[in-house]
Amino acid sequence: MTESTSKPSALFQNYGRADVSFVRGKGVYLYDTQGRVYLDAFAGVAVSTLGHGHAGLTQAISTQAANLLHCSNYYTVPQQEDLARTLVHAAFPGRVLFCNSGTEANEAAYKLLRLWGNLQHGGRKTRIISFLNGFHGRTMGSLSVTANPKYREPFAPLAPCEFLPYGDLPALEAAFAKGDDKGDDIAGVFIEPIQGEGGVIVPPAGFLKRLRELCTAHQALLVMDEIQTGFARTGKLFCHQHEGVVPDMMTMAKGLGGGVPIGAILAIEAVASLMKPGMHGTTFGGNPLACAAGLAVMNEVVQPHFIANIVARGEQLKAGLITLMGGDASQVRGRGLLVGVQLTYDPGMLVQAAREEGLIVGPSGNQTLRIAPPLVINAAQIDELLTKLAAAIKRV
Ligand SMILES: *Cc1c(COP(=O)(O)O)cnc(C)c1O
Numbered sequence: 544m545t546e547s548t549s550k551p552s553a554l555f556q557n558y559g560r561a562d563v564s565f566v567r568g569k570g571v572y573l574y575d576t577q578g579r580v581y582l583d584a585f586a587g588v589a590v591s592t593l594g595h596g597h598a599g600l601t602q603a604i605s606t607q608a609a610n611l612l613h614c615s616n617y618y619t620v621p622q623q624e625d626l627a628r629t630l631v632h633a634a635f636p637g638r639v640l641f642c643n644s645g646t647e648a649n650e651a652a653y654k655l656l657r658l659w660g661n662l663q664h665g666g667r668k669t670r671i672i673s674f675l676n677g678f679h680g681r682t683m684g685s686l687s688v689t690a691n692p693k694y695r696e697p698f699a700p701l702a703p704c705e706f707l708p709y710g711d712l713p714a715l716e717a718a719f720a721k722g723d724d725k726g727d728d729i730a731g732v733f734i735e736p737i738q739g740e741g742g743v744i745v746p747p748a749g750f751l752k753r754l755r756e757l758c759t760a761h762q763a764l765l766v767m768d769e770i771q772t773g774f775a776r777t778g779k780l781f782c783h784q785h786e787g788v789v790p791d792m793m794t795m796a797k798g799l800g801g802g803v804p805i806g807a808i809l810a811i812e813a814v815a816s817l818m819k820p821g822m823h824g825t826t827f828g829g830n831p832l833a834c835a836a837g838l839a840v841m842n843e844v845v846q847p848h849f850i851a852n853i854v855a856r857g858e859q860l861k862a863g864l865i866t867l868m869g870g871d872a873s874q875v876r877g878r879g880l881l882v883g884v885q886l887t888y889d890p891g892m893l894v895q896a897a898r899e900e901g902l903i904v905g906p907s908g909n910q911t912l913r914i915a916p917p918l919v920i921n922a923a924q925i926d927e928l929l930t931k932l933a934a935a936i937k938r939v
Pocket residue numbers: 643644645646647649678679680681735739740768769770771796797
């Protein structure tokens with residue numbers, strides 16, 4: 544027991560924490576207070592994009608910290624302009640608003656849907672749609688579009704939202720045909736291109752495309768939550784690019800800063816222009832330190848060799864996991880280096896057994912193991928991951 548855990552905790556008890564503390568990391572490896580080494584195949588919930596102790600990211604942060612940490616959004620912040628241009632170039636034309644977390648990005652998206660309904664459509668667009676099993680964050684607006692009753696019910700009443708089954712085309716068509724307005728009263732739709740917290744669920748081919756068509760036909764805004772799936776994690780810079788669709792808004796956080804807190808929203812001009820000076824803002828959002836980190840991460844992930852590694856390692860990982868699962872490919876889901884393994888029991892047991900084998904993995908939903916390593920993982924390290932996971936599976 545460490546000094547900090549031997550005394551009663553002064554912290555809220557809102558997390559189920561393991562009694563392990565990491566003191567250092569290098570690449571895909573983490574070291575705890577006891578000097579034990581772990582292969583990190585979770586990246587702090589898909590955050591440590593470039594791994595731990597990355598030289599370029601560390602340099603970018605230290606240089607920026609020495610020059611200027613913060614100055615507020617009362618001034619122009621050149622690092623914001625640079626990172627915004629990089630994101631637009633990587634995704635689609637529009638404008639970027641910076642914030643500090645995923646939930647704040649979705650919160651801003653919810654507010655933009657209200658502006659779209661109120662300012663652009665004279666109050667006629669009030670319906671907001673999202674999907675069962677999805678996750679969009681914990682603040683009131685983002686929680687309102689998150690279906691899970693366990694997260695919602697203690698905090699009711701929430702803002703309005705309708706939930707549809709993920710990947711269910713007839714239900715989607717019906718929602719857009721409903722009521723006197725036949726779907727024209729829909730302000731927008733929140734969706735994850737892969738459900739990250741809900742079991743690593745990939746939508747059926749064509750689902751996002753049809754959603755895009757319906758949104759376009761009804762002037763509803765398509766909000767793509769790429770908070771977990773962005774920044775090349777799935778083998779494309781952004782996951783929706785696999786499906787050839789372009790959203791009207793995209794929310795980002797997690798892996799964008801490689802470990803430095805940052806969130807962002809990219810919106811098409813027609814939506815971004817609805818926010819006038821003073822309508823929305825944040826003290827820290829897009830501060831020079833966070834943007835320097837975001838730029839350092841983006842400059843790495845856009846490299847073709849970086850993305851090629853993710854695709855190759857993702858295939859290697861999936862093939863190895865299918866073998867581990869006795870050849871049943873239906874139990875292994877995901878894209879690139881965001882992979883879920885369907886279990887028949889609570890993933891918590893396997894997460895703990897893996898940790899005892901020196902492997903960090905995580906849960907997703909009730910019966911899925913989530914593997915989301917730093918994107919710099921190499922072939923030998925994928926093999927090591929599979930060996931350690933096999934040993935852990937034997938024990939549960
Ligand atoms: C993690 C996550 C969020 C919330 O992000 P926070 O930074 O924890 O607020 C929202 N959407 C998705 C898809 C996420 O994975």
